[in-house]
Amino acid sequence: MLILGAIPLFMMELALGQFHRQGAVSVWRISPIFKGIGICQCLIAYYVAFYYNVIIAWSIYFLMVSLMSFVKPLPWMKCDNAWNTDACVPAGTKLAESNVTVVLTNVTSGFGGAYNATYGHMPQRLDNISVWIDAATQIFYSVGAGFGVHIAYASYNKFNNNFYRDALATACINSFTSLFSGFVIFCYLGYMAKRLGTDIDKVATEGLRDETRHILVKYKYGRELLTLGVCLVAFVFSLQNITYGGMYMFTIWDIFSAGTSILFGVFFMVVTVGWVYGMQEFCDDFKKMLGFRPNLYWRICWKFISPLFILRIALGITPTWEHREIMKGEPVKRFKVSYLNFS
Secondary structure (H helix, E strand, O other), X not given: OHHHHHHHHHHHHHHHHHHHOOOOOHHHHHOHHHHHHHHHHHHHHHHHHHHHHXXXXXXXXXXXXXXXXXXXXXXXXXXXXXXXXXXXXXXXXXXXXOOHHXXXXXXXXXXXXXXXXXXXXXXXXXXXXXXXHHHHHHHHHXXXXXXXXXXXXXXXXXXXXXXXXXXXXXXXXXXXXXXXHHHHHHHHHHHHHHHHOOOHHHHOOOOOOOOOOOOHHHOOOHHHXXXXXXXXXXXXHHHHHHOOOHHHHHHHHHHHOOOHHHHHHHHHHHHHHHHHHHHHHHHHHHHHHHOOOOOHHHHHHHHHHXXXXXXXXXXXXXXXXXXXXXXXXXXXXXXXXXXEEEO
């Protein structure tokens, strides 16, 4: 998935932005009829802002509370909070298990260590198309391809900046950290499954658990005001996710904002560049910036393998009616969210 899809498209976005010096929408002057691809990418990125701000807010909250732990104890170190469940146990350790490497060594060397990490690499799950759809969505989400942001960022690079090196280095580092962290997580899930006498897919359930309740250009500061307005709208829309029924909206945004839509967006992007704009023209642009043409592997990926690979995954999408339970409030109440899922 990473080699055949994410890295080639990541590099393509960097090349487009750096050569044409345009953003995600205006870069499609290379083929104006497909300008909608850029608009689609911007909308996907904007939809993500409607709910991802909540995740960032959670992260900032936990970060600030952790930094304040030198002054007062962490709130999750005790079980008398209003949002604690009945299963809360006031026990812990002050050792350095926060270090991921120590965590990995600790779990894999313990009970069922060899079994713990196998679930994430089970071959029998590879024939499930929903696994491939989730993997494709996650890998594009992880490297940031398909949102148009890399096109905009690359437009500020020097014309001869080595984006080839940047793309490979960024993708490799990102994949290593993701794989390493995932290995640690599945080790713990495997350990929990062994102790509970159940399968890992019963321990790791997908879902959320909430227990805490160019008109302006002519004006001075027009661009700044436009940016402020865009961010303000995203902020206002994100407030719906922290209301009493916010977990319902959060789930909907999380599933539909940047899921299968990314696959279709990147598919049309690579087809347009490889077949409409032309691979020969794109490789010439590549050479003007870096002094060499992309090798045969990249050309084959951009023109054949990547679009066919993404298309095969996209064609496997089937609508299914799914249900998801959300736990909320004190006392705990269960809400069942039903939605039409395309996977």
